[in-house]
Amino acid sequence: MKFIPGIIPPTSYPQAYWFAYCQDKLLIVKEAGRVSPPLVATLAEYGISTHSVYYLGTLDGYPAFAALLADDTAIPTDLELLGLRQLFSLVADEWFYLAGRARQIIEWDKTHQFCGRCGSTTTVKTGERAKLCPNCGLLSYPVISPAIIVAITRGNEILLARGTLFAVPMYSVLAGFVEPGETLEECVAREVKEEVGLEIKDIRYFGSQPWPFPHSLMVGFTAEYAGGDLKLDPAEIIDAQWYKADNLPLIPDKISIARRLIDWFSAKTPIG
Numbered sequence: 001m002k003f004i005p006g007i008i009p010p011t012s013y014p015q016a017y018w019f020a021y022c023q024d025k026l027l028i029v030k031e032a033g034r035v036s037p038p039l040v041a042t043l044a045e046y047g048i049s050t051h052s053v054y055y056l057g058t059l060d061g062y063p064a065f066a067a068l069l070a071d072d073t074a075i076p077t078d079l080e081l082l083g084l085r086q087l088f089s090l091v092a093d094e095w096f097y098l099a100g101r102a103r104q105i106i107e108w109d110k111t112h113q114f115c116g117r118c119g120s121t122t123t124v125k126t127g128e129r130a131k132l133c134p135n136c137g138l139l140s141y142p143v144i145s146p147a148i149i150v151a152i153t154r155g156n157e158i159l160l161a162r163g164t165l166f167a168v169p170m171y172s173v174l175a176g177f178v179e180p181g182e183t184l185e186e187c188v189a190r191e192v193k194e195e196v197g198l199e200i201k202d203i204r205y206f207g208s209q210p211w212p213f214p215h216s217l218m219v220g221f222t223a224e225y226a227g228g229d230l231k232l233d234p235a236e237i238i239d240a241q242w243y244k245a246d247n248l249p250l251i252p253d254k255i256s257i258a259r260r261l262i263d264w265f266s267a268k269t270p271i272g
């Protein structure tokens with residue numbers, strides 16, 4: 001799949017991919033076990049009307065749009081609504097990321113109907129992914145909240161923690177949101193100190209991942225243990241332990257950068 005981002009839609013097209021959300025779920029076509037976004041000129045072909053429509057770019061040469069549907073939209077029997085998390089295991093990464101991109105834009109549209117400064121109704125700015133207040137001129141861009149995520153290693157061990165918000169007894173690397181005025185590296189050191197009380201060194205960039213729940217950008221790092229004893233913040237962490245690669249607990253799914261960090265550790269670390 002090849003996606004080329006864009007802002008201004010073509011004037012005409014016989015078919016387009018529609019990434020349409022209804023009550024935070026994505027509209028999909030399921031045919032012979034294969035899941036895809038509807039490929040039609042307009043969703044009116046399914047008797048569905050759209051509220052807010054944003055051009056995303058082209059996917060394999062077809063225009064792609066994000067759209068918002070009314071909560072009470074009647075879904076035809078040949079279509080389904082699916083949660084974005086459920087999409088993980090069913091589709092290619094590019095497809096998932098584009099669905100996430102559409103969701104972030106739709107979420108931004110829903111939460112920026114009015115100017116945050118003067119309360120006037122906003123308009124969509126032409127040629128730019130922004131909303132404009134016609135009264136005071138304030139521009140509002142899609143919200144992206146950077147968060148760091150870090151794998152801390154100590155020799156042949158990795159620190160994994162169970163967060164208070166985890167629904168299942170899963171262990172993962174540490175993560176936290178970046179604060180205003182903070183560099184990413186400062187955020188990594190602060191989050192680790194706050195959550196588990198450790199000092200770290202050799203903080204290195206690993207990779208990043210958009211995480212559309214609802215609008216995070218996960219920025220991954222690796223770091224080495226430098227000192228201190230585990231002292232957990234009970235508001236955030238239930239348990240944290242050092243693990244060897246051949247004795248890992250339940251860890252996150254393949255799609256997440258958390259899992260990529262843990263897999264990186266396992267691949268580089270000799271067993272035993």
Ligand SMILES: [Zn+2]
Nearest residue numbers: 115118133136
């Ligand atoms: Zn305003």
